[in-house]
Amino acid sequence: MTTYIADLTTVCGCQWGVTGSSTEEIVQKTVKHAGEAHQMKEVPPEIAQKLKAAIRPSM
Ligand SMILES: [Zn+2]
Numbered sequence: 001m002t003t004y005i006a007d008l009t010t011v012c013g014c015q016w017g018v019t020g021s022s023t024e025e026i027v028q029k030t031v032k033h034a035g036e037a038h039q040m041k042e043v044p045p046e047i048a049q050k051l052k053a054a055i056r057p058s059m
Helices: 023-038 045-054
Strands: 003-007 017-020 055-058
Touching: 003 023, 003 045, 017 023, 023 045, 045 055
Parallel strands: none
Antiparallel strands: 003 017, 003 055
16 A cells, blocks of 8 residues: 655644655645644645645655
């Protein structure tokens, strides 16, 4: 099964790698993180774009 990882250093500056079994799962976890850690009720488009660019398959 392919898993994915997104390094948030380039997304929101946090030293945290989000992992998930799908890109949707990573997006969901990052949205949750943004709300809890950054008080973002919604993820701004530029953050969403950076997140998409940061997601890569992980072995
Ligand atoms: Zn963060």
